[in-house]
Amino acid sequence: MAKETVKKILVIENKAETRKLFLSCLKAEGFHAISAENGAIAVQRAQQELPDLIISEVLVPKLDGFRVLMALRQDPATAIIPFIFVTAKVSRTDIRKGMELGADDYITKPCTLDELLKAIATRLQRQSFLQKLYGTVPTSVTEKPTGDSCGTSLTNAVAPTGETSTGTFLYSGSKNTGALCAKQNFSPNKAMKSDEPQSILPSEPELREVFRFIEANYNQQITLSDVAGAVGYSPAYLTNLVRRQTGQTVQGWIIERRMAAARSLLLETNERVEEIAAQVGYYHTVHFFRQFRQYHGTTPQAWRRTQLAQYKAQYTQERQNG
Numbered sequence: 001m002a003k004e005t006v007k008k009i010l011v012i013e014n015k016a017e018t019r020k021l022f023l024s025c026l027k028a029e030g031f032h033a034i035s036a037e038n039g040a041i042a043v044q045r046a047q048q049e050l051p052d053l054i055i056s057e058v059l060v061p062k063l064d065g066f067r068v069l070m071a072l073r074q075d076p077a078t079a080i081i082p083f084i085f086v087t088a089k090v091s092r093t094d095i096r097k098g099m100e101l102g103a104d105d106y107i108t109k110p111c112t113l114d115e116l117l118k119a120i121a122t123r124l125q126r127q128s129f130l131q132k133l134y135g136t137v138p139t140s141v142t143e144k145p146t147g148d149s150c151g152t153s154l155t156n157a158v159a160p161t162g163e164t165s166t167g168t169f170l171y172s173g174s175k176n177t178g179a180l181c182a183k184q185n186f187s188p189n190k191a192m193k194s195d196e197p198q199s200i201l202p203s204e205p206e207l208r209e210v211f212r213f214i215e216a217n218y219n220q221q222i223t224l225s226d227v228a229g230a231v232g233y234s235p236a237y238l239t240n241l242v243r244r245q246t247g248q249t250v251q252g253w254i255i256e257r258r259m260a261a262a263r264s265l266l267l268e269t270n271e272r273v274e275e276i277a278a279q280v281g282y283y284h285t286v287h288f289f290r291q292f293r294q295y296h297g298t299t300p301q302a303w304r305r306t307q308l309a310q311y312k313a314q315y316t317q318e319r320q321n322g
Contacts, residue, residue, distance in 0.1 A: 005297075007124055008032045008049065012042040012056035012068060022055065025113055039063025043071050046078050050290060053123055055116075058087040058094065066101055073102045074223065076282065077290040079251045082123035086111060100236040102249045200260045201253060204245050210238070211253070218257040219281045224250045258282070259295050266304060273300045 009031050013019040019035050026033035034049060036042035040062035046054060054072070058065035065085060072078040084105040085098050098106045105119045201211040213230045214222070227250050228235040242250050258280040265276045277288035292300050 006030065006032045007052040008034065009120070010042065010046055010049065010051040010054045011035045012039065012054065012060055012065065014038060014057065014060045018057075025116075029117060037061075039065065039068040042068050046072055046081065047075065050077065050294065051081060052127065053082045053084065053120060055084050055086050055120075058085060058089040058098070066097060069098070069101050069103060073249070073251055076255065076287040080127075080255055080291070080294060082127060084116075084119055084123065086116060099243070100239050102239060102243075102251065200256055202246050207242060207245055210242065210250070214250075214254055214257055218254055218261065219279060221281060221283055222254060227254075254281075255291060255295075259292065262288070262292065262300070266300065276300075 009026055011019060011022045011026070011033060013022060013035065014037050016037075019037065023033045023035055034045065034051065036045050038061045042054075042056065042060070043063065045051075056065040056068060060068070063071070065087065069083055072081065072083065082104045083102065084107065085103050086107045086109060087094075088109045090108045095106045095108075104123050107115060107119060201215060203211075209231045210227060213227055217226070224235050224239065228238045231238070233241070239250060242248065242253070246253070248256075261280045262276055265271060265279060266273075269276075271279075273288075274285045277285045280288070282288035282291070289299060292303075296303050298306070
């Protein structure tokens, strides 16, 4: 079994003693803990290090925790990093503001180590689930190979229990892919092409217009404010509404839709990764690479090679089984 990657956690805390205590406790629990003493450094470190999770005090200098969260949620490279406030700001207004801005949890000081570790575990487990869900290609084949190409299609990824299939979680073709497929006597574009792509977005009636707008515009550089303006809600109200109904932020759904589209394009075309990034709403390729790595645990190119190897092995076995 492959060794699990050590999770990286960024701690944002201006008090040196508290910061050291956090780092010591997290390291003792097996995490790779890094820190920032103010909000400006925190944003820079988050963008450079891309931690798996962020813990932040609200009352930090330069940029307070709320402004740090706002900055990270607006950057596609950091928008989906789980963010937990652990803070002395305990009023209901502060808690509500933190959650409306997109925090994943809000823990008030003083808190126990056990309480913090449970919150961390919950967020990391969800992140791991998303990576496994989007990083796994279904193995069932619905058609037998015929002629010079396989004519094979893959079924949609299996949705969580009680939900319908949420989309096509797919992989890619490239010049190298095409060459390898030619040697194996099958076509990647035909062999791995899914049925008509389906949106991965929820179908809650109250949010129908929200997700219609995202579906129509995810390939543009849209933000929370754009979505809110299109449906007539304030950004704060919309954030709270979508999170309450779906457990996910608006920005998170935009990113998930982009990832689904990218997987389909990687599967069904021979376009370069840079071209695909532009088609699904990323004006800067580096943001797409970072986002893809966060969701899938690897780069688009590496994922492509891995998934193609799995498909090749499956195809060979199907041929042998006749």
